[in-house]
Amino acid sequence: MFMTIRELLEKQYLEKDDIKQLLATSGEEMQMLFHKAQEVKFSALDNFVHLRGLIEYSNKCRKSCLYCGVRSNNTNIERYTLTDDEVVECAKLSHKLGYGSVAIQSGERSDKAFTDKITTLIKRIKEIDGGSLGITLSLGEQSDEVYREWFEAGAHRYLLRIESSNEDLYYKIHPHDERHDFHKRLACIDSLLSIGYQTGTGVMVGLPFQTIDILADDLIFFRQKDVAMVGMGPFIPHPDTPLYKYADQIPPVQERMDMTLKMIATLRLMMPEINMVAATANQTIDPMGREKAIMAGANVIMPNLTPNEYREDYLIYPDKACVSDKPEECFSCLDIRMKAIGHKILYNAWGDSVAFTKKKAKSER
Ligand code: SAM
Numbered sequence: 029m030f031m032t033i034r035e036l037l038e039k040q041y042l043e044k045d046d047i048k049q050l051l052a053t054s055g056e057e058m059q060m061l062f063h064k065a066q067e068v069k070f071s072a073l074d075n076f077v078h079l080r081g082l083i084e085y086s087n088k089c090r091k092s093c094l095y096c097g098v099r100s101n102n103t104n105i106e107r108y109t110l111t112d113d114e115v116v117e118c119a120k121l122s123h124k125l126g127y128g129s130v131a132i133q134s135g136e137r138s139d140k141a142f143t144d145k146i147t148t149l150i151k152r153i154k155e156i157d158g159g160s161l162g163i164t165l166s167l168g169e170q171s172d173e174v175y176r177e178w179f180e181a182g183a184h185r186y187l188l189r190i191e192s193s194n195e196d197l198y199y200k201i202h203p204h205d206e207r208h209d210f211h212k213r214l215a216c217i218d219s220l221l222s223i224g225y226q227t228g229t230g231v232m233v234g235l236p237f238q239t240i241d242i243l244a245d246d247l248i249f250f251r252q253k254d255v256a257m258v259g260m261g262p263f264i265p266h267p268d269t270p271l272y273k274y275a276d277q278i279p280p281v282q283e284r285m286d287m288t289l290k291m292i293a294t295l296r297l298m299m300p301e302i303n304m305v306a307a308t309a310n311q312t313i314d315p316m317g318r319e320k321a322i323m324a325g326a327n328v329i330m331p332n333l334t335p336n337e338y339r340e341d342y343l344i345y346p347d348k349a350c351v352s353d354k355p356e357e358c359f360s361c362l363d364i365r366m367k368a369i370g371h372k373i374l375y376n377a378w379g380d381s382v383a384f385t386k387k388k389a390k391s392e393r
């Protein structure tokens with residue numbers, strides 16, 4: 029049954045057809061969607077924005093995702109790994125700037141030298157000011173044991189995007205082999221959830237072969253998994269990757285931006301209390317992209333703290349925003365930008381997912 033946008037925006041539970049209708053909005057109807065998502069976010073989470081100081085630990089990766097500039101087959105970048113002291117310095121800076129949390133992201137490695145190193149780093153970060161920094165990891169697919177070891181060392185949030193919840197599309201954007209296995213990725217998300225991480229997932233928006241039907245299923249997937257956090261950003265074709273050959277067949281920049289915002293806004297209606305990241309990719313394709321994502325329902329920003337000399341080599345996509353900014357510049361710029369759109373950065377707090385905290389409290393009753 030066809031519903032007007034006003035009726036749809038008041039519905040308590042969105043069915044797949046409702047979601048598709050919202051994702052197909054444009055012009056005034058799209059603005060109504062954004063406005064409603066903002067209203068829902070304010071009533072569930074207030075106007076707070078949480079920060080995670082982003083540490084891009086290493087661009088060494090054992091995988092070859094067909095979209096990513098860091099893929100192992102790309103020989104046009106220099107590979108680096110931060111030293112332990114560099115990581116700890118970044119974490120100390122995050123603490124000093126009042127960000128409250130760090131997020132460690134990296135190319136995927138599963139060898140013991142790497143997993144042990146991460147355990148050591150988590151413990152060292154936990155030593156800063158009596159464990160006052162929250163720790164999010166985004167280090168790809170690992171065994172249950174490794175996820176558990178890192179959790180016990182002190183990490184409490186983990187981001188692992190499913191990239192697409194549609195298996196056919198997944199294999200169009202990844203090689204089809206044992207290192208890029210859709211079911212393994214799903215199993216990793218389940219493992220993170222069962223260990224007790226605040227688990228985040230997400231997708232890229234505007235991929236070749238992606239349809240509104242698939243995007244609606246992605247949002248339903250997040251709801252079914254009952255995840256605590258979601259990160260969605262526009263796909264940005266990288267010239268040194270195989271998917272670049274479709275660059276002229278994907279939606280233009282403005283459409284990819286709008287669709288990303290509609291995905292964020294629709295998900296905010298479906299899951300009012302989760303944390304949602306305003307991805308750097310938004311800002312890369314639109315100078316106001318981060319603000320737009322926040323105004324469409326996102327509530328987390330990850331300012332980059334990676335030492336500047338390494339950033340050029342962590343270009344998962346070209347022209348990444350803020351590559352040359354100094355952390356202190358980012359700090360004051362962000363505060364001003366968030367105030368300008370009626371939001372308030374919550375400093376010196378972990379900024380945990382309210383959805384997760386409530387679910388946990390309920391299960392412990
Ligand atoms: N290696 C880990 C993983 O894959 O989960 C974490 C780092 S990976 C670089 C972080 C995210 O970057 C991926 O989940 C993917 O969605 C995003 N990404 C990679 N290439 C991209 C591109 N060309 N455009 C937009 N996002 C991209």
Ligand code: SF4
Pocket residue numbers: 089090091092093096097098099100134135136168344
């Ligand atoms: Fe490696 Fe992650 Fe890039 Fe895939 S998306 S190539 S796993 S860094």
